[in-house]
Amino acid sequence: MSPSEVNELSVPTRNLHVRVRARQDTLHLGLHEQAFELSEVAGMIWRAMDGEADIRSVANRVAAEYEIPEDVALADVLEVVEGLLADSLITLDRPGASL
Template identity: 40%
Template sequence: MNHVVDRSESVPRRVLGIRIRRMKDDFLIGDEDRALLIEDIAAFIFASLDGHRSTTKVAQLVAQEYGVDEGTALADVVEFLGDLADQGIIEW
């Protein structure tokens, strides 16, 4: 939970140089032979990273779009972005 609080006001940014291909509303991230497919709500979160929005703001957008409470959305967003950060796709 502290992890969630720590990241809530951080601004996540996509790492420069990451290969991105949009396919309808989904995204293929990285090289084709080991690309990560980001779909559905994950794609919505990824598309919301504009380098200005805080994690909390992204979670609010998710809560509005998918009708979930902001606390749950924040926890899910932080977990997802943490995974992306571990893979070098985003940075805080």
């Protein structure tokens, strides 16, 4: 699934080959020879991506945690998910999508 196909019903799953290290308010991810640093919010989004929660559910968690409107949280989550997907740090499934 490409970033252009991401929507609120997409279900993100972390790539099991990603190495994760927590340091203060950031997460550091490693995949192959690349390293990534996630902010506190992006780290929360990363942790919420369990392979079962859809993007809308993740956005609802962000909205509740940071007391922001759900539409703002959804836009933020979509942006983070698209970036993680582009870097092969996650995969996406869509409920009801044919195999």
